[in-house]
Amino acid sequence: MPEAISNITLVTDGNGKLDPVQVYDALMAQIDPELVTSEIPTLQEKYKGESSEQRKERGERYKKAYGQYESMLAQLTEGISDHTRTQRRGALASAEADSRKEEAAELEKMETLFIQ
Amino acid sequence: MQYHKTFSGNRSVSPDEARLISGVVVPGGTPESNSNQEPATPEIHTTAESLLADGDPDKASDARRMAIAQTNRTTDATPAVQETATVTIPGTKDKPDIAVTVVPVASVSASTNPDAPKTPESKAEDGTKSPETQSDNTTVLQQNLDSAMKALSPEQAAVVQEFKSLLSSDEKGALTEVINAMTPEELSTLTSGAMKIMERFKDMSPEEITRIINLPLLGEDGNMSEETEQQLDALGLEEPEKELLKRMALVMQKSTEQAPETSEPKTHKEALEQRMKDLNAKLENPNLQSMEALTTTLEMLGTIVEMIKRALGGTLDESIEQDGMDKKSAEAPAGAPASAPAATPQVAVEADLQAKGAATLEQRSTALTEIAQESQAGIEKNETAIARIGTDLKSSADKKKQLDTGILEGEQELLAEQSKPENERNPDVESAIQTQLDGLKREQTAVEQTIKEQLVLKKKLEEENAVLTKKKETAEKMKSGTDFTIEQVGKVEKTLEKLLHAKVKFEIDDGKQNMVVSELSEDTPSWAKGVLESHDADTDAANGYQLDLKNAQWLSAHPEDSKQAELEPTKEQKQA
Numbered sequence: 001m002p003e004a005i006s007n008i009t010l011v012t013d014g015n016g017k018l019d020p021v022q023v024y025d026a027l028m029a030q031i032d033p034e035l036v037t038s039e040i041p042t043l044q045e046k047y048k049g050e051s052s053e054q055r056k057e058r059g060e061r062y063k064k065a066y067g068q069y070e071s072m073l074a075q076l077t078e079g080i081s082d083h084t085r086t087q088r089r090g091a092l093a094s095a096e097a098d099s100r101k102e103e104a105a106e107l108e109k110m111e112t113l114f115i116q
Numbered sequence: 117m118q119y120h121k122t123f124s125g126n127r128s129v130s131p132d133e134a135r136l137i138s139g140v141v142v143p144g145g146t147p148e149s150n151s152n153q154e155p156a157t158p159e160i161h162t163t164a165e166s167l168l169a170d171g172d173p174d175k176a177s178d179a180r181r182m183a184i185a186q187t188n189r190t191t192d193a194t195p196a197v198q199e200t201a202t203v204t205i206p207g208t209k210d211k212p213d214i215a216v217t218v219v220p221v222a223s224v225s226a227s228t229n230p231d232a233p234k235t236p237e238s239k240a241e242d243g244t245k246s247p248e249t250q251s252d253n254t255t256v257l258q259q260n261l262d263s264a265m266k267a268l269s270p271e272q273a274a275v276v277q278e279f280k281s282l283l284s285s286d287e288k289g290a291l292t293e294v295i296n297a298m299t300p301e302e303l304s305t306l307t308s309g310a311m312k313i314m315e316r317f318k319d320m321s322p323e324e325i326t327r328i329i330n331l332p333l334l335g336e337d338g339n340m341s342e343e344t345e346q347q348l349d350a351l352g353l354e355e356p357e358k359e360l361l362k363r364m365a366l367v368m369q370k371s372t373e374q375a376p377e378t379s380e381p382k383t384h385k386e387a388l389e390q391r392m393k394d395l396n397a398k399l400e401n402p403n404l405q406s407m408e409a410l411t412t413t414l415e416m417l418g419t420i421v422e423m424i425k426r427a428l429g430g431t432l433d434e435s436i437e438q439d440g441m442d443k444k445s446a447e448a449p450a451g452a453p454a455s456a457p458a459a460t461p462q463v464a465v466e467a468d469l470q471a472k473g474a475a476t477l478e479q480r481s482t483a484l485t486e487i488a489q490e491s492q493a494g495i496e497k498n499e500t501a502i503a504r505i506g507t508d509l510k511s512s513a514d515k516k517k518q519l520d521t522g523i524l525e526g527e528q529e530l531l532a533e534q535s536k537p538e539n540e541r542n543p544d545v546e547s548a549i550q551t552q553l554d555g556l557k558r559e560q561t562a563v564e565q566t567i568k569e570q571l572v573l574k575k576k577l578e579e580e581n582a583v584l585t586k587k588k589e590t591a592e593k594m595k596s597g598t599d600f601t602i603e604q605v606g607k608v609e610k611t612l613e614k615l616l617h618a619k620v621k622f623e624i625d626d627g628k629q630n631m632v633v634s635e636l637s638e639d640t641p642s643w644a645k646g647v648l649e650s651h652d653a654d655t656d657a658a659n660g661y662q663l664d665l666k667n668a669q670w671l672s673a674h675p676e677d678s679k680q681a682e683l684e685p686t687k688e689q690k691q692a
Contacts, residue, residue: 007215007315017192020188040177062168073187080195084196
């Protein structure tokens with residue numbers, strides 16, 4: 001397996017939602033750059049003189065690419081869901097810890113007032 | 117048509133339902149409702165992959181639409197991303213792993229909060245943005261950068277912050293302008309580029325980050341150097357992202373070129389230094405006429421006198437604006453009672469300077485270092501004492517807690533003894549408990565008193581440290597101003613020596629500001645001799661010309677008149 005890691009950055013909208021076209025283009029660029037939005041309209045021209053065998057081969061390649069895309073999309077959305085769940089749990093735990101800290105500080109304050 | 121094939125659940129759905137959920141145009145849907153969507157794809161419930169089952173590559177376009185519709189459904193069902201998330205998609209045997217970073221643009225919807233930052237996709241129907249939305253681009257970008265900064269180590273973040281603070285206000289203004297003018301697509305591209313850079317920074321040393329952010333984006337010819345281009349490629353930036361960076365760099369370059377004309381000095385130190393530079397530049401002009409040389413020299417003397425005055429008074433670093441405000445606030449309203457000057461840190465430092473007998477600028481500089489060091493020593497001593505008191509307080513509080521418990525138990529024991537039937541009560545036991553209780557209460561009172569005293573002492577030391585910290589800061593600031601003035605005085609002496617062809621020495625302390633000019637040569641200009649002769653304080657040329665700058669009316673607030681007066685009566689000057 002190749003050692004390098006490909007990096008993709010996706011930007012959400014104001015509601016934290018992903019733009020489907022942006023996701024498609026970013027993931028597909030990693031699978032088969034011929035199938036990104038800007039390239040598809042150029043395909044007919046590009047493969048004008050191809051033989052029927054080559055054409056079939058290309059069709060197979062595209063089919064496989066979309067299969068891979070589906071799988072990658074599922075992994076991405078699952079990863080996002082996992083991340084969000086972990087983050088929520090972390091936020092809750094942190095809020096609880098903060099609340100405990102506040103309580104302890106309050107108690108200490110009361111104690112200081114008492115000894116003064 | 118097969119509406120049951122792969123759609124989200126196991127049940128069949130109607131075309132209308134499908135349209136509502138997938139957001140994809142279906143034959144039969146109303147044109148209005150579908151106007152902003154992708155063109156129709158009849159087999160919306162098959163997958164993109166199955167659409168290509170017959171191996172026809174011409175269906176790639178339809179397959180793409182299908183895949184996007186599927187993506188739309190899937191992302192709709194995914195929780196909203198509120199903070200940057202990174203998901204790794206494992207690679208295959210011939211493809212590497214993919215790290216996907218999802219960056220939320222802004223977490224609050226503009227529709228629910230009108231004050232919330234706008235997002236890149238909020239645009240008018242014609243694809244442009246309203247000016248109101250545009251002005252928020254910088255906020256949006258800033259939020260994303262702040263969020264990404266959290267992933268950096270403190271050392272890495274410090275380097276990035278330092279770079280930001282180095283940008284001049286002109287550069288910041290120009291950047292804000294260009295970012296706010298960007299379209300939503302451009303802002304998305306820029307954000308994506310910035311995020312990529314931040315991602316790479318995570319794995320770099322602060323030195324490496326410094327090297328990268330110091331790389332000039334553009335050369336003097338306005339083009340990107342090969343080295344920079346390679347570096348940006350290594351950071352994973354693509355052409356549109358690089359283009360935007362280039363655009364921003366161009367704007368910054370222009371603003372820097374314009375900056376000298378627009379930047380205004382903010383403190384007296386800056387203003388005086390600038391005036392001194394201007395005058396020096398003027399004096400270096402080989403074609404300078406003697407009259408102009410005289411005027412410039414007088415202006416230079418006026419400037420150095422003001423600099424010395426401010427250095428001695430500790431107001432050199434004050435902001436010009438603040439000074440004006442201070443003057444205003446110092447103007448007491450009519451009838452207001454006169455009050456004694458407040459005990460400021462500066463007054464305390466001045467008192468120390470006097471006590472140390474520091475009169476000259478050099479003596480003051482040394483003494484100010486000592487004052488700052490003494491203040492620091494005091495702060496450290498107090499901090500040690502505060503820490504010790506803290507430990508003592510803790511042990512006193514523990515002791516008090518023990519006594520409280522002991523007293524409570526003793527009282528309960530006593531109460532239990534007193535509650536016994538008369539024939540079972542033992543006065544000796546009661547008395548013993550009471551004695552023990554009294555002892556505990558006395559001890560409790562003593563511990564409480566100790567705690568109170570410790571708290572009072574701690575507070576006193578903390579207040580003392582606040583005063584010492586301010587005093588130290590003031591001394592350091594005054595030293596910096598004094599050293600700056602010493603340096604400037606040295607420069608002026610050299611400039612005047614060159615100009616007058618004589619030896620020039622300033623004698624400065626808090627009582628006098630004299631300029632002594634001696635060893636005049638044949639090359640000394642006649643206009644200079646005229647000024648020196650008419651202003652020699654002791655009218656004895658044998659010990660050099662002594663010019664009292666402190667009381668020199670001809671260096672007053674209206675130098676133009678006095679200069680004119682100087683120029684008029686001298687015969688020699690007219691000849692020159």
